[in-house]
Amino acid sequence: MIFSPLDCAIIFKEKATHAHTYMLTKELIRNARRSSLAGTPYLEELPANQPADLQSRNSNRGGGRGEQVRVAVRVRPRNGNELRQGAQCVVVMNPSANEVRLQGESKPFSVDLPLWCASGDQQAEDGSAPIDQDQIYMKIGRPLLTHALLGFNSTILAYGQTGSGKTHTMMGNLDDTGGVAAGSEGIIPRLCMEMFDAIDKASANRRSAPPAELELTASAPFANPFGIPFPKNQTEFPTTSLAHHTPVAEEQFTWKARVMYFELYCEKITDLLCPKNVVTLREMKEGLSLVDENVHQSGGSSCGAFNVVGATRVPVENWKQVLQLLQLGNRHRRTACTKLNDRSSRSHAIFNIELEETLTILQVDGTSVTAHSKTVSIKLVDLAGSERVNESGVTGQNLKEAASINKSLFTLGQVIDALSANNNNTNNADGKILIPRRNSASSGCGSTSSYLLPPYRESLLTKLLRNSFGGNSKTTLIATVSPTQWHKQQTLQTLQYAARARRIVNTPKVVEDPAAADLRTAQQELLDVRQQLEDARKVGDTVARDLVERLHYSEEMMRRQQQENTRLADDIARREADLQRQLRQAISTEQSYQDEMDAMQRQLEAFRQDNEEREASLIERKAEYESETQRLLTTQLEYDAKQVALAREAADLAQRQVILSQQAQELETAHKQQLVNIARSQQAQEEQARAREAELAARQQ
Template identity: 30%
Template sequence: MGENVKVIVRCRPMNRKEIDKKSDSIVEIGDYAVSVVNPLARSAPRKSFTFDSVYNGLSKTETIYNDMCYSLVESTLEGYNGTIFAYGQTGCGKTHTMQGEGYSDAAENNGIIQRCFDHIFETISIATSVRYLALVSYLEIYNENIRDLLSANEPNSFKNHPLKDVPGVGVTVPTLTTQAVMNAMDCYNWLSVGNKNRITGATLMNEKSSRSHTIFTISLEQIQESAAAPPNLSSDQTIGNIRRGKLNLVDLAGSERQSKTGAFGDRLKEATKINLSLSALGNVISALVDSKTKHVPYRDSKLTRLLQDSLGGNTKTLMVACISPADSNYDETLSTLRYACRAKNISNVPTINEDPKDAQLRQYQEEILNLKRMLDESQQHESAVHYKFVEDNNKERERELWLEEAKSQMRQQMIAEMRNLKETTAEAANPKTEHSEQAVPQEQEDFQLHARKRIDLIKHSLIGGERVDDLQLRERHRMRKLEAKRHLSAIARALGRVESEDRDLLQGHYASIQQEINIKNERIKKCSQKIKMLEREVADLNSEFQLDREDYLDEIRYLGIQNKYWRIRFGMMISKPGNYPKTLKIT
């Protein structure tokens, strides 16, 4: 069954610059609606938009998370894909909503991402009969290049990672660094590492403006406990059923106008790329809700390709539209609300990811089975050597069989590692020496020790059930989950009430003819008002298009002037190299 993208709006409070300028507030917040007043025509009717939830400047991130994010994160623990992303103009509170003020002892300062960490590992700790493997990755889309924020060498290399469309999996970045995590603190640490590598810059509208889009991904693979106990698996047992849920936490860079941000040079280039990718995102949203459009332009940018499954695919998606209340940001606020209103009509078809072929858990279990099989063979071989006298030629035969068995990648790697640590490798290679008679048994013993350590390491990488006896925690978790479901049900009832009234009107439930006339006259008035509102909407869209066009033309002119300046300058340097310092090199 299809499920629409859920959209909420968060309006930040006035910032210091807006207060100093004595800006007026043009936004009014209701329970599920946002009304915007045109500051140039305050007598004109307000523009109203309805969403799944709306939050004012006094709302806390904790409230938003409990109301709208809790159920989605619970779904990823059951094997669904989930995406939470913040959208809006620069300086409207997207990064504050997603990441808060960074990790601190004060929980109220945490953003949605940190709360997801706490929620996920709290739920895993009280899970019964299920074991989890948690993996994280963190990428950045900067100037249409994908950067790995968890790689130690990435900040200096600026490597562009390629995208790959994998059947049954979707669009992925296979070369990204993936880190296993055991608890929420591990996630905090990796998020902090990635944020240090992330690119930010100052503009007139935001001192710490995000100059890139980022996606922090948590992959949760799960398996039933009976199949998740590696030490008890025998070589003839099959691998159990595996589920994998994936949660994408997206912090988008904000749309910008050059006239407001004062961007130039690298900042202007960054803003141009940001605006182009956000424009591509808007085109994808528009195409998905337009029944006449057959082609959805996912390939227009790296951002839309990575969000392809989140918009019209197999994902439960929540969009957080962040807006400013100041009258100076009227056009940007209205544009954000329009895109958000379109996005809520996108329908996804989320399903549980059963038995993924590329699951890391499957690779781990296959490795465990191979290690146990080789351990059994090694023990049998050791027993035969201990209890039976073997001639020199038979020893050579056994040695050949052992080396042939070691051709498998896992065993060959372990044996090579052991040999490199020995100083007597050259002597061990001679089967006729006295030392060589003990080389194979010693090598077998080292291999067995290494294999058992590897099995224990894999076993301990699986988490779950650490606090299963904490009844207070289990009850608190149950109540939060129940409250989140109640809130979503209340939203569905509230938004469905208008549709019910329309159905009653069409079905003709009237007490008398006069009542029918009165109700239909009211309906005609509402329709007339709606027509006028749509006409004004068309005029506003034309005006917004002209503003965007002028902004893009200004950027093109500026970049053209820059390009012409540098071409002339480099031409003079080539034609008259003597006028410039000898240390200057032209490549």
């Protein structure tokens, strides 16, 4: 037989004289547990010197409520060229009032963190001393790290004109090998060093669950794994002087860290840790999930998120490994020399740290139960600098890079404009950004309501930052500006950009794995049953037997829950291995296809070159053929002309032959006639001679 808590309370009231006190104590315990377990065990207050409006703006501790994007403005010192040419400072900053303005501009810009880094003859308006890299980290990096270890996705972006100090702010002074010069470390190296120190402290400490019967004060916190001081050297929940209480279980948290480092160059993603990898973005559709060591989800939920597929995710165990990976990635990052910066970044770089938190509950009998608790993403973004081509003087490939950079930053600006405009139009109770819908009642074709749809899909950069602007991330935008009048217009645009970003409202929240929540619930029920069993021993064995049965039932349910968690973990591991295998096969297939395409492309290029050569040869031979044809045609014409001439000559000859033949016939006829005449003449002469002879003879006679 199993009793509910209410049944047990009725039995205790009938059989114990201290029933009223017991019920009051149980209610206090229950309320205290609810308030304790609902919050976070290691919440660190923001620094005391943080601006008051920032304390109120970022008061979202439990998560799920609206919180504006934090904006910091860093003014760099004048560089050597500006000092040599006497460029005047036009930026005026008042850190005590959280304001920045430009000379000649009447309206100042309100910011959350004004960072005046100039020195020498440049001073802040209120006389504040310039701050260094360490102070910048304390104001920006440390709060982000605290929020991340509490379970919030977090983002820091550096935005500004090229040469305004973005890479110096995020990384520090880089040498030729990609390393960071000692003493100049920026936010990323300092955050990584402190992160592992905090993780080591947290892993060394255990958070104890409260005893079943005790009086809790309202200010009693959980044990703090990050070494944050407790009042009066307190290290865990205070205990009372009750004679009987149930032994407590302990909760222990461990973390695993992985890092990715990639760049966006001309709308392509390159893995800076392994440039040969093929990296793409994959959109996660609603209802689908993907678990793989080479897939990183950039959004806050599966629906509408864009996953980085194919980039190397390197497990790291200490900050030295992280700095080595940073140095490796920095060597592969694309940079170029321009008129504004000797080492201008030509790509957007994103250094992503993924923290996986595991909850382990240590039972009083020495056994333990483990479940995955949270996965947190820390995005540290060094955006490429916006630039005017006529000022930077870039040409050729650098000009194409500048066009791609400005286009992606413009798209990010459109997203910021849409989100800030939506926030100005309405702030709902939950602080959520509303998605624009068609307004059928509006006049005009295709009219829409006043809400704007952010164009996340128009750029890889906005897809990757989908969760940082309008999502569930705690986001800080660092606007870096130049102090001189040379870049006044660019500085003004940067401040306006930051002011619009400051109006964006995100909904940061801690997303705990359901397995960890179920484990905590089962553990709490087990503690309640054990406490009830302990109390039942005071009032009789009858109730004790029932509570023992309930205890056994709860232990059995917890054992089954653990088995189910183990089964689910094994199933997830199998699915993960299968998905990893499928992904590797897909990547291998894609790579083989890419290799085949490259080979075919090379063959096509060879065929194209051969075709061009043959075409050129054919053109040359065609020209020769046409020339020869023309020559032959000319020869033919000449031949034809000669033939005509010869024909004419032949005709003339034939005619002359006819004439000659006629003449010959005439001559022959004349000759014959002449012969006849001669013969006749001879005959006549002979007759005359005979006649004379006869006459002579006659005379002689």
